[in-house]
Amino acid sequence: MKIYRYAFILFILLGCSLNLISQESDLLSLLDEEETTHYTTASFKATRVINLHSLENMSAGELDIKIQHRFGFISGGAYELWGLDQSTIRIGADYGVTNSFMIGLGRSSYEKTYDGFMKLKVLRQSTGAKNMPVTLALFSSMAIKTLKPSDPNRENYFSNNLYYAFQMILGRKFSDAFSLQLSPSLVHRNLVATAEESNDVVALGVGGRIKLSKRVSLNAEYIYVWPDQIADIYTNSFSIGFDIETGGHVFQLHFSNSTSMIEKGFIAETVGEWGKGEVHLGFNISRVFNLK
Amino acid sequence: MNTKILFALALCLCTQVAIGQKYFSKSGKISFFSDTDMEKIEAENTSASTVIDFSSGAIEWAVLIQGFQFEKALMQEHFNENYMESSKYPKAKFKGVIEDHTKVDLTKDGTYEVMVNGELEIRGIKKPVSTKAKIDVANKMFTGTCSFSVMIADYGIKVPKVVENNIADEVDITILAEYKPL
Numbered sequence: 001m002k003i004y005r006y007a008f009i010l011f012i013l014l015g016c017s018l019n020l021i022s023q024e025s026d027l028l029s030l031l032d033e034e035e036t037t038h039y040t041t042a043s044f045k046a047t048r049v050i051n052l053h054s055l056e057n058m059s060a061g062e063l064d065i066k067i068q069h070r071f072g073f074i075s076g077g078a079y080e081l082w083g084l085d086q087s088t089i090r091i092g093a094d095y096g097v098t099n100s101f102m103i104g105l106g107r108s109s110y111e112k113t114y115d116g117f118m119k120l121k122v123l124r125q126s127t128g129a130k131n132m133p134v135t136l137a138l139f140s141s142m143a144i145k146t147l148k149p150s151d152p153n154r155e156n157y158f159s160n161n162l163y164y165a166f167q168m169i170l171g172r173k174f175s176d177a178f179s180l181q182l183s184p185s186l187v188h189r190n191l192v193a194t195a196e197e198s199n200d201v202v203a204l205g206v207g208g209r210i211k212l213s214k215r216v217s218l219n220a221e222y223i224y225v226w227p228d229q230i231a232d233i234y235t236n237s238f239s240i241g242f243d244i245e246t247g248g249h250v251f252q253l254h255f256s257n258s259t260s261m262i263e264k265g266f267i268a269e270t271v272g273e274w275g276k277g278e279v280h281l282g283f284n285i286s287r288v289f290n291l292k
Numbered sequence: 293m294n295t296k297i298l299f300a301l302a303l304c305l306c307t308q309v310a311i312g313q314k315y316f317s318k319s320g321k322i323s324f325f326s327d328t329d330m331e332k333i334e335a336e337n338t339s340a341s342t343v344i345d346f347s348s349g350a351i352e353w354a355v356l357i358q359g360f361q362f363e364k365a366l367m368q369e370h371f372n373e374n375y376m377e378s379s380k381y382p383k384a385k386f387k388g389v390i391e392d393h394t395k396v397d398l399t400k401d402g403t404y405e406v407m408v409n410g411e412l413e414i415r416g417i418k419k420p421v422s423t424k425a426k427i428d429v430a431n432k433m434f435t436g437t438c439s440f441s442v443m444i445a446d447y448g449i450k451v452p453k454v455v456e457n458n459i460a461d462e463v464d465i466t467i468l469a470e471y472k473p474l
Contacts (some may be wrong), residue, residue, distance in 0.1 A: 002417075003385075026352075027314070027343035027345055027350055027351075027352040028341055028342075028343055028352045028353075028354050030316070030343055030474060031318060031341050031343060031474075034318075036356070036359075038358060041369055041372065041373070042369050042372075042373050059366070060365075062365060062366070065301045073349030099365075176379055202413075213375065214373065214374045215452070218323075236464055245374075246452075246455075247454055247455045247458065248366065275409065288366055290363075290364050
């Protein structure tokens with residue numbers, strides 16, 4: 001019997017010492033870890049995929065001065081220096097009012113158009129305590145064309161020059177390298193050229209990026225416009241390019257068949273045919289300033 | 293009889309282990325500072341976890357990289373995305389020993405200077421760290437503070453040429469925690 005007792009005591013002692021060893025090898029495991037919510041960041045490097053608004057917002061107090069530039073069509077050949085002789089430009093400023101609400105203003109040389117927009121993040125992709133598989137943003141913009149009317153004899157109301165665009169941006173960062181978003185869009189034109197064109201244009205944009213290195217990503221976007229809404233001369237917008245990040249700048253270099261850089265333009269008024277080389281070389285330069 | 297004494301002894305040993313001399317904090321502050329002529333970069337994390345076992349002098353720290361708060365949101369994004377790769381390496385850890393922990397008397401208020409040796413793990417790379425630390429005892433509680441610096445190249449952090457002058461090669465780290473008994 002005695003031997004059993006000794007064995008029992010030895011067992012307890014052994015148990016204690018083992019306990020001691022295990023505790024010492026990992027002290028932090030003694031603390032129970034509270035699960036925190038981790039919000040996904042940097043799904044895209046900029047607030048634009050290329051022309052399309054990405055699901056990213058400016059942070060509160062950040063001002064982004066954006067210079068967007070498109071050269072002429074490459075199909076212009078050597079005479080036009082492959083489009084380098086022409087240029088279309090949009091100068092804009094985006095500002096983060098809060099971390100989930102941003103506004104922006106811009107002026108495009110294309111049809112001398114002024115535009116303003118708002119973007120509100122409704123859902124943020126997250127893991128951990130709060131799990132949310134997607135980011136959802138709502139976007140709305142308005143544009144005013146100030147180009148002198150083609151027919152001065154016709155009565156031209158101010159409202160003729162107004163355009164509106166609404167978008168839902170639904171996206172997900174699937175991995176560090178790959179993000180994808182869908183942008184169902186509605187563009188409203190107060191005035192269209194012919195009765196065959198509809199004032200409302202429904203479209204679906206798809207944009208994505210693949211990170212090639214820490215500071216370079218390959219971006220592409222395509223916007224499908226449902227048939228019989230726009231004139232035959234217009235086609236769907238497709239753009240592909242690179243985001244190159246250098247400290248406070250993001251440099252976006254791309255090819256696009258769209259001339260305009262605002263929604264009503266690149267969704268409903270794209271004329272370039274990729275097959276015919278009617279493609280612009282273009283870039284967006286973004287410089288961020290902290291106002292807070 | 294003999295067995296009863298042994299049994300009591302064993303129980304004593306057990307309880308001693310259970311009480312222990314362990315102290316912890318879940319709101320440890322870790323901040324770092326990179327100072328160059330071009331730019332000063334500062335970030336702070338106030339939710340680091342740490343445990344000290346005074347019976348052995350063992351000390352451990354762990355901190356979530358994503359919890360570091362910067363003044364500029366873009367800096368924070370670049371810190372996580374480009375330099376620390378926090379989705380791949382979510383935590384930085386320190387595991388070490390307070391070499392002269394026996395001179396700290398937690399029943400007596402005062403300031404004790406101690407030497408801490410251990411390994412700091414950042415981005416999955418472990419490097420030895422040896423630093424002086426201070427333990428301020430007051431009312432059976434104590435505050436631990438420490439500052440040291442690390443070479444960012446030691447942890448495989450590469451800085452591109454364009455921002456070379458904005459980020460210091462050596463970053464100063466300051467640590468503070470108010471420990472409570474575990």
